[in-house]
Amino acid sequence: MLLLAFAALLLVVFAVARARQRAQLREGTLLVAAVVFAALGVLQLLVSSDPDAARTTIFVVAVAVPVILLVLAVFLITNGITMLRLEGRSLANLLSLLAGVGLLVFPFLLLALLAWGGLGGFLAAAGVVLVAGYAAAAFVAFLVSSLLYAALPVPRQPRAIVILGSGLIDGDVPPLLRGRLDRAIAAWRRASRAGGEAPVLVPSGGQGPDEPRPEGEAMAEYLRDQGVPGHLIRPETRSLNTRENLEFSRAIVDDIGAPGPPLVVTSDYHVLRAGLLARRRLPGARVVGARTAAYFVPSAFLREYVALLDRQRGLHVMFALVFGATLVSVYAAIFLV
Structure with missing residues (x-):
């Protein structure tokens, strides 16, 4: 017993x-x-x-x-x-x-x-x-x-949506990163339809040694191509890892000043570790994951x-x-x- x-x-x-x-x-x-x-x-x-x-x-x-x-x-x-x-x-x-x-x-x-x-x-x-x-x-x-x-429940009216970068291929957005951006766009559209002020999107990622431009810049371009207004996109282009993604994006999120928690979008396998890092580096944030190709998930x-x-x-x-x-x-x- x-x-x-x-x-x-x-x-x-x-x-x-x-x-x-x-x-x-x-x-x-x-x-x-x-x-x-x-x-x-x-x-x-x-x-x-x-x-x-x-x-x-x-x-x-x-x-x-x-x-x-x-x-x-x-x-x-x-x-x-x-x-x-x-x-x-x-x-x-x-x-x-x-x-x-x-x-x-x-x-x-x-x-x-x-x-x-x-x-x-x-x-x-x-x-x-x-x-x-x-x-x-x-x-x-x-x-x-x-x-x-x-x-856990996802906030329907976040004040900002931070998208974590995952690397570019020949300067373009690859499928893995596109999945994160599409999940962020879906959350942005849902929040916009709910009324109130539309959240700002923060594509976050710097320029790696094998990349011709910062990830945040390419991600912002993709968001604009998908119909997100340019004034609602504030790219972060200095970070080189998840910790820096969150730290450097925090200044942008704090500057927005709107009510509501920030939403962080990454891939489904990365949600827990990003959430653990966000507890101190982007307080109050809720991390959600985009679907990943099935074969990629175990590794x-x-x-x-x-x-x-x-x-x-x-x-x-x-x-x-x-x-x-x-x-x-x-x-x-x-x-x-």
């Missing part, structure tokens, strides 16, 4: 966090943890009240997990090949392929470490399981947090996940240790008590 009580507590904390309606990784972490502890609590009850049902449940899970991992590995490898074919060779485009290969290699690595024998082999295998388990749990929490943030989400891990390396090391200690404690609570 202790595990079920802890799951209920996590759900209460999740509800409190959800009520704040802001981008936060803790929402996904709390919800996933509550579901896991609830499942373990049910298993604990089965072990004590119906051992045969508990053994059957464990057997089904033990069979299902390798099958699911195999299917996921094949999917990721196939997606990785598609990414290389359509997007070219780069580390970011290799992520889904590497993840799929890693899933296939993982069981053989464990068998090799255990075959090594002795305490050293066992501890090495346990360490690999801990790191892989934590990485998988953190990724699921990241996905759930992204979905929860994307489901894009993996890239965002890696970026978030890298941003808080020390914190995740501490969480991984807590994760390992929790697994040992839960195992003892279910099978040794």
